[in-house]
Amino acid sequence: MKFRISRPACIGNGRCVDVAPEVFALDSYNKAIIADRNGASEEKIVDAAHACPVQAIILESDNGERIYPTIE
Template sequence: MATIRVDREACCGNGMCVALAPDVFDLDDDGVVVLLDPTATAQNEAAVAQAIACCPTAVITLDEVPA
């Protein structure tokens, strides 16, 4: 399992993260990413990985949680 982190200050509001993983990400009224669920699970892992790969400002990261 991993923890998802976002750098809201560096977000450009592209919205691909929301399109790819709407259960994990949203945009606020200013168009800045909001993390809805900070836990990467087996169910959302592929979508989160795509969101990370597609983010033009690389504001999404995963931190592995030690077992």
């Protein structure tokens, strides 16, 4: 699984950092960044994505297919 953060979408509330502090951090602009891509299990990263209120954490399969959030 691959994941990235939509920087424009992030509102900097830090929920992802609460869920997976090994992976996510907030930068000086109060936007989430990936501190350590391999810092936690995929399950925890999925939990962090689901905890984001604006769906700014985008999950993709290894071949690039969107997993979350799903596109209507």
